[in-house]
Amino acid sequence: MNCPKCSAEMGLVRYGTHKVQRCSQCQGLWFKTADLAILRKDDWMANYILDKGKAREGKKLDRAEATCPECGSAMKRESDKRQPHIFYDACPQGHGTFLDAGEFTDLVRETIWDKFKPVRS
Ligand SMILES: [Zn+2]
Numbered sequence: 566m567n568c569p570k571c572s573a574e575m576g577l578v579r580y581g582t583h584k585v586q587r588c589s590q591c592q593g594l595w596f597k598t599a600d601l602a603i604l605r606k607d608d609w610m611a612n613y614i615l616d617k618g619k620a621r622e623g624k625k626l627d628r629a630e631a632t633c634p635e636c637g638s639a640m641k642r643e644s645d646k647r648q649p650h651i652f653y654d655a656c657p658q659g660h661g662t663f664l665d666a667g668e669f670t671d672l673v674r675e676t677i678w679d680k681f682k683p684v685r686s
């Protein structure tokens with residue numbers, strides 16, 4: 566499988582029974598939809614093990630176009646419902662979600678600040 570953002574080879578990373586693809590170059594992460602829903606609730610360890618890239622590097626690719634590595638559809642840029650400052654790319658057919666390096670850590674580490682921040686319209 567190749568990275569939807571930078572086209573480099575992705576490698577399988579195991580976390581418990583979950584399998585996540587991580588890009589060898591930009592360190593972005595590809596999650597199957599169901600896995601992301603579960604892993605984002607796993608506060609500390611999942612992001613520590615999976616999200617190895619630098620957020621600064623991930624940000625460079627944040628706005629890059631991406632296509633689903635499974636079906637080739639153009640992915641939709643979506644902002645997270647709970648943390649609207651985070652934008653990730655999701656397959657319109659529901660295959661999965663691509664998070665740039667650092668975004669998964671941000672998603673998991675929901676801070677008190679995020680919880681009380683007023684929602685921007
Ligand atoms: Zn990549």
Ligand SMILES: [Zn+2]
Pocket residue numbers: 633634635636637638656657658659660661
């Ligand atoms: Zn797809």
